[in-house]
Amino acid sequence: MLYYSTNKQAPLATLEKAVVKGLAEDKGLYMPERIKPLPKDFFDNIQDLTFQQIAYTVADAFFGEDVPADDLKRIVYDTLAFDCPVVPVTEKIYSLELFHGPTLAFKDVGARFMARLLQYFIKKEGNEGQTVNVLVATSGDTGSAVANGFLGVDGIHVYVLYPKGKVSAIQECQFTTLGQNITAIEVDGVFDDCQRLVKAAFMDQQLNQHMKLTSANSINVARFLPQAFYYFNAYAQMKRMGKADNLVVCVPSGNFGNICAGLFGKKMGLPIKRFIAANNANDIFFQFLQTGQYCPKPSVQTIANAMDVGDPSNFARVYELYGKSHQQICDDISGATYSDELIAQTIQQVYKQTGYLCDPHGACGFQALQEGLKEGEYGVFLETAHPAKFKQTVDKIINADIDIPEKLQAFMKGTKQSVDMTKEFEDFKTYLMQQ
Ligand SMILES: *Cc1c(COP(=O)(O)O)cnc(C)c1O
Numbered sequence: 001m002l003y004y005s006t007n008k009q010a011p012l013a014t015l016e017k018a019v020v021k022g023l024a025e026d027k028g029l030y031m032p033e034r035i036k037p038l039p040k041d042f043f044d045n046i047q048d049l050t051f052q053q054i055a056y057t058v059a060d061a062f063f064g065e066d067v068p069a070d071d072l073k074r075i076v077y078d079t080l081a082f083d084c085p086v087v088p089v090t091e092k093i094y095s096l097e098l099f100h101g102p103t104l105a106f107k108d109v110g111a112r113f114m115a116r117l118l119q120y121f122i123k124k125e126g127n128e129g130q131t132v133n134v135l136v137a138t139s140g141d142t143g144s145a146v147a148n149g150f151l152g153v154d155g156i157h158v159y160v161l162y163p164k165g166k167v168s169a170i171q172e173c174q175f176t177t178l179g180q181n182i183t184a185i186e187v188d189g190v191f192d193d194c195q196r197l198v199k200a201a202f203m204d205q206q207l208n209q210h211m212k213l214t215s216a217n218s219i220n221v222a223r224f225l226p227q228a229f230y231y232f233n234a235y236a237q238m239k240r241m242g243k244a245d246n247l248v249v250c251v252p253s254g255n256f257g258n259i260c261a262g263l264f265g266k267k268m269g270l271p272i273k274r275f276i277a278a279n280n281a282n283d284i285f286f287q288f289l290q291t292g293q294y295c296p297k298p299s300v301q302t303i304a305n306a307m308d309v310g311d312p313s314n315f316a317r318v319y320e321l322y323g324k325s326h327q328q329i330c331d332d333i334s335g336a337t338y339s340d341e342l343i344a345q346t347i348q349q350v351y352k353q354t355g356y357l358c359d360p361h362g363a364c365g366f367q368a369l370q371e372g373l374k375e376g377e378y379g380v381f382l383e384t385a386h387p388a389k390f391k392q393t394v395d396k397i398i399n400a401d402i403d404i405p406e407k408l409q410a411f412m413k414g415t416k417q418s419v420d421m422t423k424e425f426e427d428f429k430t431y432l433m434q435q
Pocket residue numbers: 105106107141218252253254255256257258259306307361384385
């Protein structure tokens with residue numbers, strides 16, 4: 001299968017090129033040339049299949065032409081070493097818990113899949129001697145998912161750049177304590193400085209001759225497409241309960257990679273009636289739905305900070321998927337936007353009334369269903385992270401001292417190792433040239 005750029009000014013790319021390069025030459029996002037519908041009997045019997053079986057069928061439709069069945073199966077099975085259960089919150093609203101992976105957030109799925117797929121391409125090339133270096137700038141969550149997804153993967157070294165003093169202690173320990181093939185670089189600057197250093201490194205000829213560099217951000221097809229797996233599995237779980245008709249899926253959205261994968265699923269025939277994109281105060285997509293105008297603006301800081309995005313990178317994919325038709329987008333997707341006060345109120349009320357503790361992102365998803373579900377519909381919201389990842393915020397809201405899961409505690413016991421770096425590119429380059 002070939003991949004085209006959403007800007008239509010770049011040559012078609014193979015899967016390998018799309019994964020290794022990330023972004024097309026014209027700065028567009030890669031899209032698969034075709035989206036294969038899955039057969040009716042797959043959906044008829046989906047409730048009898050395991051998560052791995054379901055995911056492999058979906059993966060085969062995307063990647064089966066380019067990766068041999070045995071290899072693809074191994075990549076999929078290895079990615080889904082943890083469960084994504086659907087649990088009831090109210091009679092009509094269910095939570096799809098995507099926080100049972102190593103860093104307790106949904107990005108673990110795509111990061112792990114991408115690591116394994118990249119490893120497959122390195123081996124296939126017979127390039128085992130040459131290390132591929134992944135550079136990733138993070139404001140917190142992406143760095144931990146990528147670092148843990150790539151941890152221990154032969155032939156790949158990951159450099160995580162993060163702003164000194166700007167990420168929470170819980171976030172920091174998830175990528176600074178790993179060792180092995182993961183190096184944390186603590187930049188004396190802000191997130192934008194980290195991103196600038198990474199971009200400058202990709203542009204630097206001398207550096208690129210010295211070492212093979214690649215990126216692992218959410219625009220990569222290998223990171224966003226595998227997120228479709230758990231939408232199919234959520235449907236299967238709802239079907240087992242007899243609640244899959246008129247299913248509404250609500251996705252707390254920032255860069256729109258997660259919801260985009262779900263929309264691909266719908267195009268493949270997954271019987272989801274409609275989607276809701278839940279935003280925090282960063283309401284660019286919500287405004288687009290109302291007006292038909294896409295107007296990016298600087299992001300504002302909120303308590304659901306993984307959705308603090310002012311120019312969602314995957315909007316281009318959503319737009320392309322619907323033939324650039326505002327009407328067709330509105331037919332499938334509605335929106336919602338919530339202030340920090342409303343997010344806090346939701347966390348508190350849901351906890352008091354049901355005992356279920358949402359994280360600030362999932363709370364946007366729950367609230368949008370609470371307000372938007374119609375007669376006869378069931379709703380599933382994506383609980384994108386474990387509430388303990390936002391312990392300070394959540395503790396204050398519900399006035400408690402919530403438990404930290406063992407997985408997170410284990411990170412916190414580790415020893416921090418990081419490389420101090422100024423925000424000057426020359427210093428970063430000198431460092432990399434010595435590696
Ligand atoms: C990344 C992230 C989101 C937003 O996902 P997008 O794919 O960028 O829309 C939501 N919640 C959490 C916890 C995240 O880490």
